[in-house]
Amino acid sequence: MSTILNVIWFVLAGLWLALGYFFTGLLFCIFIVTIPFGIANMRLAGYVLWPFGRTVVRDPSAGCLSLVGNILWLILFGWELALAHLFTGLILAVTIIGIPLAVANWKMIPLALWPLGARVVDRP
Numbered sequence: 001m002s003t004i005l006n007v008i009w010f011v012l013a014g015l016w017l018a019l020g021y022f023f024t025g026l027l028f029c030i031f032i033v034t035i036p037f038g039i040a041n042m043r044l045a046g047y048v049l050w051p052f053g054r055t056v057v058r059d060p061s062a063g064c065l066s067l068v069g070n071i072l073w074l075i076l077f078g079w080e081l082a083l084a085h086l087f088t089g090l091i092l093a094v095t096i097i098g099i100p101l102a103v104a105n106w107k108m109i110p111l112a113l114w115p116l117g118a119r120v121v122d123r124p
Contacts, residue, residue, distance in 0.1 A: 002052035002053035003052075003053075005052040005100055005101070005104075006050050006051070006052045006053070008097070008101065009050075009051060009052065009101050009104065010049065010050065012092070012098070012101060013048075013088060013092065013101060013105065014048055014049050014050065014051070015049070017045075017048040017049075017088075018045045018046075018048050018049035019045075021041050021042070021044045021045035021048060022041070022042065022045040024041050025037075025038045025039070025040075025041030025042040025044075025045060026038065028041055036069055036116060037069070037073060037077075040073070040115035040116055041115075043115065043118075043119075043120060044108075044111060044112065044115055046120065047108070047111065047120045048108060051104050051107075051108070052104060053122060053123055054120055054121065054122055054123060055120070055121060055122075055123050056110070056111050056118050056119070056120055056121075057118070057119050057121055058117060058118055058119075059117050059118065059119055062116065062117030066116040066117035067117075069116045070113075070114045070115070070116045070117065073113075073114070073115060073116065074113055074114065078112055078113040078114070078115075079113070081112035081113075082109045082112045082113050084112075085105050085106065085108050085109050085112055086105075086106065086109060088102075088105050089101075089102040089103070089105035089106045090102070092105060
């Protein structure tokens with residue numbers, strides 16, 4: 001079931017979201033200071049490309065620099081990404097087949113707000 005949902009997700013939203021995350025991640029990797037944000041964007045790109053059957057877990061060993069980076073991320077970029085996922089989910093929820101895709105989009109909001117110190121893993 002998750003493969004079917006992933007294929008539908010890929011066609012309707014995943015490819016475009018992943019490309020956006022990937023290219024902004026490349027832009028972040030230009031400067032040394034923003035490389036952690038670039039890596040976080042690459043992680044987000046992989047997750048939004050194929051989200052079903054995967055989950056996000058927080059790394060308890062992430063230090064205070066992760067917290068500071070997440071606060072900067074939230075102020076500069078995170079709220080815009082969260083709003084984009086919220087509105088995309090609302091648009092997808094209009095149709096019955098889009099409801100699971102909308103729920104997946106809404107599950108990405110916390111990761112869009114706080115990406116540092118999180119890992120994407122396969123569900124057991």
